[in-house]
Amino acid sequence: MLSVKNLEVHYGMIKAIKDVSFEVNQGEVIALIGANGAGKTTILHTVSGLLQPSRGQVIFEGKDITRIPAHKIVSLGMAHVPEGRRVFSQLTVLENLKLGAYTRKDKGEMEETLKMIYGRFPRLEERKNQIAGTLSGGEQQMLAMGRALMSHPRIILMDEPSMGLSPIFVEEVFKIIRDISATGTTVLLVEQNAKKALTIADRAYVLETGNITLEGEADKLMNDESVKKAYLGE
Amino acid sequence: MSSFFTFLINGISLGSIYAIIALGYTMVYGIAKMLNFAHGDVIMVGSYMVFLSMGSLGLPPVLAVLLAVVVCTVLGITIEKIAYKPLRKASPLAVLITAIGVSYFLQNAALLFFGANTKMFTSVISLPAISLAEGQINITGETQVTIIVCIIIMIGLSLFIKKTKAGQAMLAVSEDKGAAELMGVNVNGTISLTFAIGSALAAVAGVLLCSTYPTLNPYTGSMPGIKAFTAAVFGGIGSIPGAFVGGILLGIIENLSKAYISSQLSDAIVFSVLIIVLLVKPTGILGTKISEKV
Numbered sequence: 001m002l003s004v005k006n007l008e009v010h011y012g013m014i015k016a017i018k019d020v021s022f023e024v025n026q027g028e029v030i031a032l033i034g035a036n037g038a039g040k041t042t043i044l045h046t047v048s049g050l051l052q053p054s055r056g057q058v059i060f061e062g063k064d065i066t067r068i069p070a071h072k073i074v075s076l077g078m079a080h081v082p083e084g085r086r087v088f089s090q091l092t093v094l095e096n097l098k099l100g101a102y103t104r105k106d107k108g109e110m111e112e113t114l115k116m117i118y119g120r121f122p123r124l125e126e127r128k129n130q131i132a133g134t135l136s137g138g139e140q141q142m143l144a145m146g147r148a149l150m151s152h153p154r155i156i157l158m159d160e161p162s163m164g165l166s167p168i169f170v171e172e173v174f175k176i177i178r179d180i181s182a183t184g185t186t187v188l189l190v191e192q193n194a195k196k197a198l199t200i201a202d203r204a205y206v207l208e209t210g211n212i213t214l215e216g217e218a219d220k221l222m223n224d225e226s227v228k229k230a231y232l233g234e
Numbered sequence: 235m236s237s238f239f240t241f242l243i244n245g246i247s248l249g250s251i252y253a254i255i256a257l258g259y260t261m262v263y264g265i266a267k268m269l270n271f272a273h274g275d276v277i278m279v280g281s282y283m284v285f286l287s288m289g290s291l292g293l294p295p296v297l298a299v300l301l302a303v304v305v306c307t308v309l310g311i312t313i314e315k316i317a318y319k320p321l322r323k324a325s326p327l328a329v330l331i332t333a334i335g336v337s338y339f340l341q342n343a344a345l346l347f348f349g350a351n352t353k354m355f356t357s358v359i360s361l362p363a364i365s366l367a368e369g370q371i372n373i374t375g376e377t378q379v380t381i382i383v384c385i386i387i388m389i390g391l392s393l394f395i396k397k398t399k400a401g402q403a404m405l406a407v408s409e410d411k412g413a414a415e416l417m418g419v420n421v422n423g424t425i426s427l428t429f430a431i432g433s434a435l436a437a438v439a440g441v442l443l444c445s446t447y448p449t450l451n452p453y454t455g456s457m458p459g460i461k462a463f464t465a466a467v468f469g470g471i472g473s474i475p476g477a478f479v480g481g482i483l484l485g486i487i488e489n490l491s492k493a494y495i496s497s498q499l500s501d502a503i504v505f506s507v508l509i510i511v512l513l514v515k516p517t518g519i520l521g522t523k524i525s526e527k528v
């Protein structure tokens with residue numbers, strides 16, 4: 001469904017991504033793990049069009065989207081929950097959700113999705129008129145996920161959704177990712193919390209300073225000695 | 235007492251013009267994080283359009299104003315495309331210098347096309363004055379129309395931003411361009427739209443200004459532009475209600491200082507008040523500190 005080929009990304013003179021290729025198949029949960037600064041966020045930004053690669057290709061459902069600007073990629077069926085949530089802090093919860101559906105034309109279908117999202121995140125409905133900046137970190141994460149789902153994506157990219165959350169919210173976030181996957185949406189997940197990520201993922205890629213160094217089925221990686229040492233703290 | 239009331243009303247009217255101009259500064263600042271110093275000169279271009287289309291083409295006032303609005307809208311979008319868009323990632327100083335350059339360009343283009351001599355502008359407003367308190371207070375048609383137009387613009391713009399998709403996209407872009415892009419918002423298009431609205435309002439402000447103070451030359455827009463910029467900062471740059479409050483207060487302060495203190499010192503007083511406000515509240519009256527995103 002998504003295939004990234006020989007990606008190379010620069011920030012000015014700095015080469016942040018060296019030669020990265022990976023595949024995400026329809027219905028999978030794919031985890032991308034790696035230390036701080038490995039280049040995970042850079043990869044997601046390149047996939048969703050916020051960054052342009054200096055080399056390589058991003059193919060989504062058979063279509064080359066490498067040079068398509070981010071705002072046009074959304075309506076192709078890809079949503080991106082950015083690192084640090086980035087909810088619109090001056091706007092209300094409902095206004096944030098509606099912006100998530102910015103590219104959708106059919107108002108009725110949008111209302112349906114909104115109902116579905118309120119069902120999944122009851123807290124968002126309770127707080128729909130609250131200013132997003134005043135939500136707790138966990139609630140903001142729910143909002144960022146709900147907002148991405150409002151575009152009714154076939155694939156959703158998530159950048160460290162559990163970052164900075166209390167254990168209860170971390171559980172909640174992973175449960176939601178599982179739910180999202182269960183409804184047929186493909187998930188590309190970047191996580192610091194490698195253990196949790198590998199638990200819910202089908203396959204995973206390990207990224208080290210701009211290169212993929214290891215890949216495979218998630219349960220195999222979980223038992224890999226080098227992964228255990230570097231990412232699982234065992 | 236009645237003269238005080240007259241000064242006050244005239245101050246509110248002048249302030250309404252500042253407020254409409256300040257909206258252009260504040261919206262563009264909010265969304266593109268830049269000070270568009272050429273904004274004042276767009277006012278001047280709008281006024282010349284009305285002057286010429288009523289004078290030379292003999293168009294009725296309504297059509298003349300519409301034409302000016304269209305010309306200024308196109309001018310605003312063009313300025314953004316040619317001068318500012320290539321500098322999206324440049325330093326704020328480079329953008330500022332470019333904006334000053336655009337301002338000089340417009341003034342000199344006006345000198346070239348329209349000449350240096352001051353034209354007498356015919357008011358587009360033919361509403362009769364209202365007399366109150368047995369004729370002691372006189373509110374001209376221009377004053378009435380200016381205040382009403384300002385109120386309509388404020389309400390219209392607030393509704394536009396609160397209720398429409400494009401308005402919400404503007405708020406999203408002004409807070410976080412990347413996140414807005416991820417929602418499917420065309421950031422460049424939204425910036426263009428903001429320049430278009432600001433410039434259309436500049437045309438309206440120009441017409442109102444020249445109808446009340448009927449002289450027109452290539453530098454007509456420059457002082458009101460600076461005052462309106464002051465008003466925008468005064469109210470809190472980036473804030474739409476701030477532009478309104480800042481503009482009206484500035485107009486009142488200016489007019490009352492002219493009337494009761496000194497007409498020479500009124501500008502000095504206006505800017506002193508600004509400095510005091512900024513010392514007490516650096517973000518302006520209604521401004522909030524938005525944390526800068528890296």
Ligand SMILES: Nc1ncnc2c1ncn2[C@@H]1O[C@H](COP(=O)(O)OP(=O)(O)OP(=O)(O)O)[C@@H](O)[C@H]1O
Pocket residue numbers: 011014016034035036037038039040041042043083
């Ligand atoms: N805007 C930028 N300008 C210059 N260098 C950047 C920029 N953004 C990221 N980098 C560099 O690119 C490399 C990869 O960064 P990236 O944010 O993709 O890492 P990450 O894996 O997401 O890290 P983290 O787990 O901390 O979020 C880092 O060395 C970083 O310093």
Ligand SMILES: [Mg+2]
Pocket residue numbers: 040041042083159
């Ligand atoms: Mg990151």
